[in-house]
Amino acid sequence: MPEGTAEIRHKSMVSERTKIYFGVLKGVLTENNLLDKPMFIWNMDETLASLSPGSTKVLARKG
Secondary structure, three states, X not given: OOOOOOHHHHHHOOHHHHHHHHHHHHHHHXXXXXXXXXXXXXXXXXXXXXXXXXXXXXXXXXX
């Protein structure tokens, strides 16, 4: 279920940081040979800390 972007992320979305992030991301995808394999790329909260503590839905494998 889509959710709104947390306010803290809006404040961090400045051009310089965004360019650095995507540069690092491209390096990681290249290093792991994933540029042409989008089916192996998953979205997750990289800090393992929720920025929206009120969220109750989680997508995970059963068992």
